[in-house]
Amino acid sequence: MHEKERRRMTRGKFFLIALICSFSWYIVPGYLFPTLTAISWVCWVYPKSITMQQIGSGLNGLGVGALTLDWSVVASFLGSPLVSPFFATANVFVGYVVFVYGMLPISYWVLNLYNASTFPLFSNDLFTGSGQLYNISAIVNDKFEIDMDAYNQQGKIHLSLFFAISYGLGFATIAATLSHVSLFYGREMWQRYKESFKGKPDVHTRLMRKYKDIPNWWFYLLLVASMAVSLVLCTVFKEEIQLPWWGLLLACVMAFIFTLPISVITATTNTTPGLNIITEYCLGLMMPGKPIANVCFKVYGYMSMNQAVSFLTDFKLGHYMKIPPRSMFLVQFVGTIVASSVNTVVAWWLLTTVPHICEKDQLPESSPWTCPGDHVFFDASVIWGLVGPRRIFGPLGYYNALNWFFLVGLGGPVIVWLFARALPRHAGWISLINMPVILGATAMMPPASALNYTAWCFVGTVFNFFVFRYRKGWWKRYNYVLSAAMDGGVAIMGVLIYFALTSEGNQLDWWGSRGEYCDLATCPTAKGLLVDGCPVL
Template sequence: MLGLPLEAVLGYGWAGIMRKFVVEPAHMWWPSSLVQVSLFRAMHEKDSKRMSRGKFFLIALICSFSWYVFPGYLFPTLSAISWVCWAFPKSVTAQQIGSGMEGIGVGSFAIDWSVIASFLGSPLVTPFFAIVNIFVGYALFMYIILPIAYWGVNVYNAKNFPIFSSHLFNHNGERYNVSAIVNDKFEIELPAYEQQGRVNLSVFFSLTYGIGFAAIIATLSHVAVFNGKEIYAQLQASFKGKEDIHTKLMKKYKNIPNWWFHLMLVLTLLLSLVMCIFLKHEIQMPWWGLIFAAGLALAFTLPISIITATTNQSPGLNIITEYIMGYILPGKPIANVCFKTYGYISMAQAVSFLNDFKLGHYMKIPPRSMFVVQAMGTIIAGTINLAVAWWLLTTVENICQDQLLPPNSPWTCPGDRVFYDASVIWGLVGPKRIFGPLGNYAALNWFFLGGAFGPVVVWLFHKAFPNQKWISLINLPVLLGATAAMPPATSLNFNCWIIVGVIFNYYVFKYRKGWWQRYNYVLSAALDAGLAFMGVLLYFTLTMQGISISWWGAEGEHCDLASCPTAKGIVVDGCPVY
């Protein structure tokens, strides 16, 4: 309970150190903060034109609010329209191709903003060049690499398992019995593991890890070759006192002393060290693991913040933290989760806080006021989030157990299930028994090498052909990290997100630029707000009361066979045997 606010406050400390590099420079523009800027302007600025931003926001909010009652309650199938499954209700292969939730999603789409913006953020905010990078990475993986690996090569016995799944399996396609290999100390029971056999992943899940290896190393490489000079120049400017116009305007306010952040970091680390020392059996992570995790977070906060500030996409640090601690302390899942929390989650919190600092920069909010509000908000939000999570776990029956829930249940917890499976892969079993010499997926380690040299190759092409401006727009951390949100994100989320992003950030921007400049970010904020209000209303008025409807349109995606294996002799409940 204490660790939750501690890692958030730790992230706030990292953010304070990095402000000079990713908040003050004008080219670090943080696209997502512009949505809030547009919303505040719409609410507070007087506008004499016929359709003011405020009026447009209100109309769009009402439309979003009203529409969500259909996919959110009356017609949930609108959240996953996979017509290929409807056309071929008895074909496993057709449903693997057409399912947007458990397949590669050919032709699958949704008329639901919660599906479109849930994992990648609002497509109206992401720059078009980043959308293109994401589309290329997603299309290469989902529609070329994955089909070849599954139907063509059958790599890693892919047909023994579903084509798209984050679950863990035995060699015969059955779900892996994790509870059988963990003891009462939450450590691996090796004899039981040897008896049950190696952990197997779907080909989709295994390849996303390989691409994740490449993406995280590519982040460091890309920032070094493309932004190294800028970082050095900004470091020099910080000593020489060079400032842009926004920074000069912000000088009217008292700045936040750096020692505030340093003190916050020291106190947070000291409290965390006390936890590691006196609760060592519960946490499983030694004190030096905390120092190592903090060092990783500090090292990666700057490059990942730069990528986020310019593309609105954040490469994840979760894989590398899990990998490292999994090798150092195999068989200790709690230690792995703690290391991931301090190494990755604190960095992600830092990126979020830096985004807030940029919002304050745009809106000319006094820095010390931002500090107080953010610090208080961090502590309050951490406490409330923990309380709400505890309440849901104790009141919602079968929460997060997707096999025991109805098809359209909102309580399947896809992100939490992936987090749990990752703790088994990296913490309990350990990377040595999965991605090392004792596992099936050692070859995926070569992706690290590809991620290191990929941005260098792009940079060399950029220098060799300086007139080809499109080369400099190739962002390998974004391209490779396109599928980093999968799982829990699905092909359905990506299909809709890319289509909407192209429509607004290419066609509308190109042919209706005045409208785009005036209303685009306001529309994004209105869609989010309307959805949020209706979601809360539906939960408290209908879901909590157990009021539901039963008909074809409320039964999910209708792709029941998409999760079936296709290898000969594999027997799975509810699936045909080949």
Template sequence: MEQPQNDAGVSFSSQPEKLEPDSHNVEISDEVNDSPIEEVRLTVSIKDNPTLPCLTFRTWFLGITACATLAFLNQFFGFRQNSLSLTSVSAQIVVLPLGKFMAAVLPKKAVRLPGTKWSFSLNPGPFNLKEHVLITIFANAGSSGVYAIDIVTIIMAFYHRHIHPLAAMLLTLTTQLLGYGWAGIFRKFLVDSPYMWWPANLVQVSLFRALHEEEVRPKRGLTRLQFFLVVLISSFAYYVVPNYLFPSITALSFVCWIWKDSVTAQIIGSGRSGLGIGSFALDWATVASFNGSPLAYPGFAIINVTVGFFLTLYVLIPITYWTNTFEAKRFPIISLHIFDANGHKYNVGLVLNETNFEFNQQGYDDYSKVHLSIFFAFAYGLSFATLAATVSHVALFYGRIIWQQTKTAFRDKFDDVHTRLMKKNYEAVPQWWFYLLMLIMTGLAVVACEGFGGQLQLPYWGVILAIGLVLFFLLPIGVLTATTNQQPGLNVISELIIGYMYPGRPLANVVFKTYSYVNLVQAINFLSDFKLGHYMKIPPKSMFIVQLVGTVVASSVYFGTAWWLLTSVDNICDPSKLPVGSQWTCPGYDVFYHASIIWGVVGPLRMFGRLGLYAKMNYLFLIGILAPVPVWILSRVFPEKKWISLINMPIIINGAGNMLQATAVNYICWITVGVFFNIYVYRRYKSWWARHNYILSAGLDAGVAFMAILCYFTLQIRDINGMRWWGLELDDHCPLARCPTAPGIQVEDCPVFR
């Protein structure tokens, strides 16, 4: 297929062309015996064997074991200074030989359940692909984390207050499961539709096929499995260098090494705390750790992210910083901390009344307003614009096709080859399953918030409002995620809404945020897993059961592990009271704690309202709504120029959105790798790309994960961190990049400008 090009001759993925909002698209797919999306045609098999057993003893045993193990390890390490996050890719690879071993040694004789007519076989035959997929879905549930644990942690370890364990458990369970009910309502649009293709799933599809399908080795080449093993071993062997021997190569900022005494040069050159000009890394984890593997993103999405990143970081931020907008020079150019007017970190204790757990107005008036770094301020503002632009973009570009698909969904006319196979061979999940789950979880959520003496502070109407936000945003954000692999969150907008409506209550704020943000994330995860099952031809009822059980198991293990540690480790999360060298410092949880102060105690009225310093950021809501309009108009005026419809304003606006967690060097490396493989290689060497691209991504990820686990359990857990030298520091050696440049501001370890 000829790839659409822009005026510079750059080739993008043709996916948006296939999503052209034309009702004819829905009708003509009957004539094509495959997916209308080229990347899917190149990756996903159109064959199915409905006789393969799925919910076998091996599936349950290995799946629940993998789920519980990943949940325990991720939560256990999440409280430690050297935190470690294990993904489902690790389990996906480990369970394959275990499954084959069980198939070889378990007896094949049927086992009858005592007192019933039910029987099952411990060994129904060779370990098969569908069992492997369902076990991986179990592992996904165990590796994805439980956001509600952050609330339990800040209540017990930061606010030093009591919470009833049943309230905490209900909060954990309902936040993880409520989104599944809403996802069921939209599965017709976001799973059955062939135009919702979920790019990230293609990595796992490729790996499953490489691990299970027999393949003849090409002459002077490698099979996909052999290629995967070569990449896995290479990535595993190399990662000992950036992970243990030479961590400094995760961010190399040579500008700082040249101008060692210049604050401005280090701000410009630092890849971790500055603009990152000239910085780079020699580490796959730096490339993929925050934004995900760039090999899993469509080419047009990478270009949009690139444009947004450069406009934000190299145009907007420098202009506003060096013109001293919002007194930006008093603070670091990029920082996630909050500051007082003198450039020092904000003393939260002066504005929070610890006895009644409410905002201290007198202390706030006597102390200082809350100040943010210029990047942090615009990160909030651009998140406002991103959500508004997402709704506007989907309504304009996909409104007609969504309406056509709505009518088609009711007639069950979605009919690419994968949907036809699923409808022919398997029974769909009854819709009432989703409605029942939704009603039960909503009721339990209200009980968790209103019961137990109102410990969580959020009234019942807050739960209903949070659910309403999810219902409103799920379809537009689902469309964006399913077509571009970009997923805006509801965390900031939900904090803003409840902060205005119910100020001065930090727990109500974070609970409301969790019920909106996490329910949307869980709904998206549910739909993504369902699409993976759709591609792999897994019976929908088996998928639903595994996702439901996996989430219950994972939530229980996460909660149990966290409660055990919070009640058994003295002074957990308080470095000032912990013994020297203690690992129980809870990195990351303090950010969640400070967010509860900013939005729940101080409140958005004193941040982005008439009493705050950043009220002008609200104009970005209007800018976000209007931003897609010119692009849509141009695409209608010049329909022959297909590259216009590739311009995605929500992605551009949110281009640097992940820099709240990531850094400039993460983005620079991500963009470089993504452009090379998913634009240059995809265009020039499409046969190689189709065969190897997603396998390469899976191999690199797995190698990094296994070496990180090995290093941690053999060396780092024993505080054996190698010889002390310049390259051992997990830093880019740009200390002055964190300094303010305003005259007279005195900050420790920074020069004072006159």
């Protein structure tokens, strides 16, 4: 902000210009012309073909040929593509192509795996064996536990092929994370650990020593206070929480074990594998039929690890920027209290003021309140908590073969490591093959769509490769500033649109505000199947 302007434009001025441009443009896809969010022209060419709309839909299909002019689509789920290293973007792209354009089409149209044609190609809904939506409320009793008689009457839960394989890839990702970090970074981690006691400090550490360090008792006090509040919730409100005290301690142990390997993947690739699936799986096996307990266990296990990684990321930035450690700690502590309080208030306010929030069937096509992430969260609580993994991924379900993905994930990094050892001349680029990133490339799908990925990979490739290669000075000077400006402009205009227009019911209704026109993309392709809104084949 205090940079002197000479011949080139200052970062501050560039940020302001880019922010104004992003802010001004977002009114077009965000309100005036929402169809620009997903330009799926293949659906326009084939308005009556289910298969072609499945192929061309950017939101509910493979997204072949789909385009977007909306930055929120590019950066909403995967973050800004401008801040990821090119090799990480390439790994994500490879994993995405192999899964979405390789495994999925073959399994769906050629093999009809798990009776895939009975269900939509891309969906995070839960279905009965006949392809109808599963009535979840019918199998839940007053204590939010499963009613086995109602469950047996309605039948087993079925998933779309995309949703099922996504869980399999999640199994592989967490196993690959452990083996990849052990093989490629195990020796270095051990050496760094030993050097931390007797090694010479680097220049950053020497400069930071002029500040007072954070006393250890600050961390211990915060840990004890957090654990005490959590234990009160699990014991005093045990009927509402459903999670026993030992479940809380187990969740903390899992977060502690996985924080280091996942932090290594985050530090080297800017991609963070999640613990959501493995935490749900573990407690689902131990406490089936209790969805609230499963959700709480996932939050304590997965989110504790995720917040720890974010905490380390912030401290690393503060270390390089020479920010006093105590100031960093206090800012993070206060920020956490403020953010959690604001999030709770805003969520409560939205639930009480937005009609039919999260009810996609009751909302207009262009409504932003469809809650795709919350929908997946709810389905996960049903799959892992209410019904339990034994009835879906175990011997009582259809998808027990997906457990082999654990072995695939564990062995994938071993193969890459052996190739790197066997071909030392090519070890440099071989080591850039990151199996946790490749296997976990589509971890955000669903709720992310194919268009989110294709747009993210395209923009990331252009900026990370061409701009970096031919305008390296521009990259170092303006790249991260541009990323922040794009995000900021969209965020500010999005808030302004809601309070000034949509909250008052001022919605536009014309051809450009009615979605991507791929209504048939959510239809199954099985012959003779009756589904509302879909033609009978």
